[in-house]
Amino acid sequence: MLPCSYFQFYYLPLVGNRESNMEFKLPANVDKKVPTIDAHTLVVIGANGAGKTSFGKEIVRQHPDEAIYISGLHGLFVNFRGSVDSLIDLKSFHRLIADRLLSSPLSDYERLILQLQQEEFEAAVNYKEAGKKEEHPPLPITKIDRIQVIWEHMFPHNRLVRKSGFFELASTSRDGQSYTAERMSDGEKAVFYFIGSVLCAPPEALLIIEEPELLLHNSIKNNLWDEIEAMRPDCTYIYLTHDIDFATSRTNSIRLWIRAFNADLQEWDYEIIEGNTSLPEELYIEILGNRKPILFIEGTDANSLDNRLYPLIFPEYLVKPMGGCQKVIETTKAFTQLKDFHTLDSKGIVDRDRRTPGEIAYLREQNIFVPDVAEVENLLMLEPIIRTVARRMLKDPDLVFQEVKESVIELFTKELEAQIILHAKHWVRKKLETIVDRKITTVEQLNEHVQNIRENIHVNEIYHKIKTDFEQYASSGDYKSILRVYNQKGMLPQSRLCGLCGLRNKETYFDFILSILKEKSNDATVIREAIRKSLDII
DSSP, X not given: OOOGGGHHHHTSOSSOSSOOOEEEEOOOBTTSOOOEEEESEEEEEOXXXXXXXXXXXXXXXXXXTTEXXXXXXHHTSOOTTOOTTOSOOGGGSOHHHHHHHHHSOOOHHHHHHHHHHHHHHHHHHHHHHHHTTSSSOOOOOOHHHHHHHHHXXXXXXXXXXXXXXXXXXXXXXXXXXXXXXXXSOHHHHHHHHHHHHHHTSOTTOEEEEEOTTTTOOHHHHHHHHHHHHHHOTTSEEEEEEOOHHHHHHSTTOEEEEEEEEETTTTEXXXXXXXXXXXXXXXXXXXXXXXXXXXXXXXXXXTTSHHHHHHHHHOTTSEEEEOBSHHHHHHHHHHHHHTHHHHOOOEEEEOOOTTOOHHHHHHXXXXXXXXXXXXXXXXXXXSHHHHHHHHHHTTOOHHHHHHHHHHHHHHHHHHTHHHHHXXXXXXXXXXXXXXXXXXXXXXXXXXXHHHHHHHHHOOHHHHHHHHHHHHHHHHHHTOHHHHHHHOXXXXXXXXXXXXXXXXXXXXXHHHHHHHHHHTSOSHHHHHHHHHHHHHHTOO
């Protein structure tokens, strides 16, 4: 088994620690244009025979220095025709390994194992030599170590055992029998091959992955690629798939739908479908092919906090950004009305935006949820989240939270009157919307109705009610209630939260929370449950 003290290091990215986008050319379309795209993840989806494989091969041809083609189907079996896309650089092998490769045809999977064993051998030799110079040299972490961690997460009842010159697969049960890597199931081999192929790719590679769901059970395919992408954030991923569920699981990706391929003209009929703010027929088809319930959220920008955060908070949902809050409301209502047709549960999330209790209750009846904080950024200032981040950064959680709380109360107190007016204006506006009589047919009726509006809207009463509540929040130090009503984009940096936690700025703080949410840890559970509790979504 792997040393527990080293476990956290196996999840450090192999190269860099931030996602990087790459600008690359797409194959020619039916208009004879060669578009350029800037993306970290591109999902190419289409039916069998639509030309996805040819599409991927053309990208390799256009980018020979950066592109690597990874195919689970061809990687597990010997390709007697030879392959120019092999991940293995034979020049780096010792003569013995090279002779073995040339003596008999090997699959890319077998070549991968040889390369990994070569690295393992060299690491062992270097470790032995280092031991002659120092008493306790650092234990080397090889690619096999990293593969083993992810592989055993995918197959929790099995474990990989390394012996001289080969791998064995063993059951975790006490009396389980082990067997060599050659006797692994095709699914077990595919997981090993996918992880190893990506780890062996050079820095900032353009990875074209054919059928990433191949031979994988539905319960592991999405998690597997989540963990692989986290291990190599420097690479750009192009997935070729006909699996709609997998395509929709790649959050923050650009999706490209291939309709057809003209082999004679080497042209593809395709369309980029990411970023739609409405519900075209293609989107219905995409969603109806998904088995998850649907969660509609605000925003269209793939880098927006909503779009980065909610898929990690609600992994059991297909999260779809729809643009503004009104579009979320309309779409959620429409899907609820069509439930007899598509049988899918749907929910929506919209920002609080100074909504009244009556508005929030009405939206909830429509399956549209409102967080118990004024803005989405305020979710990341919830007490359990601040304490978790502070502890992870080796700071005193009690001290950090107390200082942040005092700063937020001070900021809120300084802006008290402005915040009261903002809320009062919204409440008056909603009152106007509800009391205007739309049945008025004459100017006389309209004039009389307007005269009566002043009598029906008690501005001073609304103002003093909000003022009393807000002053009570400030005087009593009611941090939770202040987060619920305080609309201030600069609150997080002005509270000094980032500096207190030892983080550079707001974006670094966000990224750190998102990285925790990608873990399978108690800290991720604490953050996830705090945000779900704020939204009260079961």
